[in-house]
Amino acid sequence: MSWLYELYETYNSNVDRIGEVEKKRNGQEYTLLPISHTTQNAHIEVDITEDGEFHSARVIDKNHASTLIPCTESSASRSGKKVAPYPLHDKLSYVAGDYVAYSGATDKKEQYETYIQQLEEWVHSPYSHEKVVSIFTYLNKKQLIKDLVNEGILFLDEASNLISKWNKNYEKIHGEKPEIFGVATGGQESAFVRFNVYSPTKLLDKVWNDKSVYDSFIQFYNQSAKDADICFVSGQVLPSTERHANKIRHAADKAKLISSNDSSGFTYRGRFDKSGEAVSISYEVSQKAHNALKWLIHRQGRMIDQRVFLIWGNDKEDVPDLHEDTFSFFPVDLSEQEIKSNTLENYANEISKAMDGYRNDLSTHSKVNILVLDSATTGRLAVLYYRNMNKELYLKRLNEWHQTCVWVHRYRKNEDNKYVSFYGTPATKDIAFAAYGSKANEKLQKELMTRMYSCIIDGRKIPQDIERNCFYRTSNPVSMDKWEWEKTLSITCALINKREGYGVALNDDINNRDYLFGRLLAIADVLERRALGPEETRATNAIRYMNSFAKHPERTWTTLQASLQPYQARLGTKALDLSKLIDEVASRFEIEDFNNKPLSGKYLLGFYSQRRALYQKKKKETTNEGENE
Known part of the structure; x- marks a missing residue:
């Protein structure tokens, strides 16, 4: 009953807001x-x-x-x-x-x-x-x-x-x-x-x-006598009730969190003669807790396929949402900064500072409540997940999540509705997008978001099936549009990087075979793209053969290298630097590692980092040429 007590306390802390009309983003009104x-x-x-x-x-x-x-x-x-x-x-x-x-x-x-x-x-x-x-x-x-x-x-x-x-x-x-x-x-x-x-x-x-x-009706209604009993939530002897509120998620919601109207079934019979013997809740506590829950859901909850995800604090309702990405509370565009610097350490420090800002004014009793509700039938609502934890610990775990599951992403828009590049952690709904695609139903999305709680709050490993789904979809770019694949790629890299900890910047000291194969694939992609020019939008051979490359890297690389020769000839001396880079990366392989063993997710990290490094180098060269002119 701790969640009921926390809601009861939240109501008592906000009595001054009772009846105050507020508006949601869609214009609908709500109140405590x-x-x-x-x-x-x-x-x-x-x-x-x-x-x-x-x-x-x-x-x-x-x-x-x-x-x-x-x-x-x-x-x-x-x-x-x-x-x-x-x-x-x-x-x-x-x-x-x-x-x-x-x-x-x-x-x-x-x-x-x-x-x-x-x-x-x-x-x-x-x-x-x-x-x-x-x-x-x-x-x-x-x-x-x-x-x-x-x-x-x-x-x-x-x-x-x-x-x-x-x-x-x-x-x-x-x-x-x-x-x-x-x-x-x-x-x-x-x-x-x-x-x-x-x-x-x-x-x-x-x-x-x-x-x-x-107030007139509350005083009139409360004068009627009700049977008093000990309230299992507050511990006080108060008038009790067996009828609890519905309309929790919205005005048409008939599902109840607490119900005892099944006197002929096995809701409580067999152990107790009356429902009040199983649990007794006072009318006042039930009303206040349910009203606080409705208010919080309208105010800051999110709902997917009728499943409610709610996070609130007992001293201050607003706390950073674990479902959001880093850009939501640290909206910095990396596009211009990337040209000047290739390191992202300063952004990692800034993210920590932004999270530390939420630690101000913490009291010794500051708590965070995490609640997930859903209904299997129209009349019953269940608590699928509840966690009450110290706010300092919550912020620490959230900071760790935003420091480890990170990559550079380019799918968010700023206030001017323009795409920006940001460094950080993807939102849980975007992880569901990467794992199941843009057309995935809401049932899959809500299940994934619920499962991610233990990864963020308890620091557990990301479930293998989620990471595996992301990996397989990313390795098959021809099955989706370019924008969808680019988004899926960066999110997948963030999940894999959570486990490997390689970092976004290209690391020349890593000689892992999967990472090196990924680098080779990126170089082949960039070389062919330069030869095709900006007007040609078709996919390169590296992208087309990516799925095959992940399964049979040695055999597919032989095909790719042969297909690069016409493009190397077209570029002439402009392809020398990339051709030399191919030789340099290939020389790092141990002979026994250059085989057809399927690649792990590390190859995607190598692919992304190498491709990003080459594009960054090209941007710098273009910028320097413009300044010299």
Whole structure:
């Protein structure tokens, strides 16, 4: 239950942000919910005057539909034919006293009666609110649907009943398809209505954003007696609950993290007679923990195929995300610097300094929580991974990851939407891209991201199947576009370098056969590319034969060397330096190592480093020539 306690503490640390509306990147709004409240997508907004009269109404745009509403334990978990009204805002069949008259659904009569009775109890309680009184006064008149029809929000058929499903026959009566049928997926009957109080003389907060209304309902609802028991999370004796929140990942999410409604199965029976004997959680803790979780997911969580990846701190919510690449917190373009210097040690030091910046203001109790959630069914949500660790240790492990699994990459874009070159670690989603390709489904991506946790946090080796997939895809460049292969190559080199620790810069002292074969392949690629010129975009023989080269290096090199002769002849003296380099690298082989044994991932390191060194040398020469002129 430690994750529940950490969420409970996070809520208590952010009580000043309750009800504060924030926006995600896609423009959707979210907030830290008060206890005894939830969110619901509303379709119709009705304005009521202070003296309880109908003023106006409108259909709500989908981008502004999310509404914070009070809820009871019963309404938060209602399903099927169960009658459990929300205390204030609810579906049309609950809030409209004239619903039966306009639909003929006599079985829905109980919904309004239960709703209005519950609202009346709130109005007559010591914790009543003037806005709630205005809404109750109006709804007690039982004329909501009549007013909405007159306002042009709802529409009736020839028999003066609500139209359940729109068809072209109704265009003769009402013209084009009304807006309400585009937002309420289940038809007019399923429309959710939210209420607001209008004043011509005063500027009033929206009812669903009014903190005094929140407090009014919380005090009213908490006065009702609940059975007290020891809370397994907080350790205190508090009113307990067996009904816990849903809508954790989004407004339509029915999955629950904690549930005990299976009294006939084996959820707890066989060991316990009642679910409370297995675990008891207080209503307050459950509400605060679940509301904090919803808020954090909207604020900084990421979701792939309904799997939630969440990282937060107990003192400060924002902590560096282990899924991100180095460029996310150290956005430096190496393109210009690479021309002047071939060493990357200074960038490694700068990355460490950037990570050290997060260590400021650390207290002795600073913790980081890592949580992964997913659901196997629509009703059950599971904790797949949870880790609570010291923040200093977390930053240390993250720094080690960004110092060891590194390479030079050229697939990120800056603020000007231009590709940049950066030194560092790829993001976990990009590792999934390298392992499974750009068309890999989200199920593969989320599984890989989950498995990478132990590599980053515990310093374990990267799983062999992931590294092997990356290696095989990189060794087959003709199967993908050039940009995709270049991205896959640099990411694969980062994973292999995590194990080997060779570094990006070319190392002339390494005489490993795989590394040397990779260097030969790079020289052949550069030589042919220079001979073809910038206008020719076809793949070189080195790239075309790369897959064969990885499996049978000696035999394939013989073919490649023969294919280089026409290009060496075309370049003439301009090919001398590369021809000499081929001889120099080949001379480093031990005779018994020059064979057809398949190459390991080290050959990719040699290939990339040698190719990069040759391009860097060419850039320097071009730059120097330009300066001399």
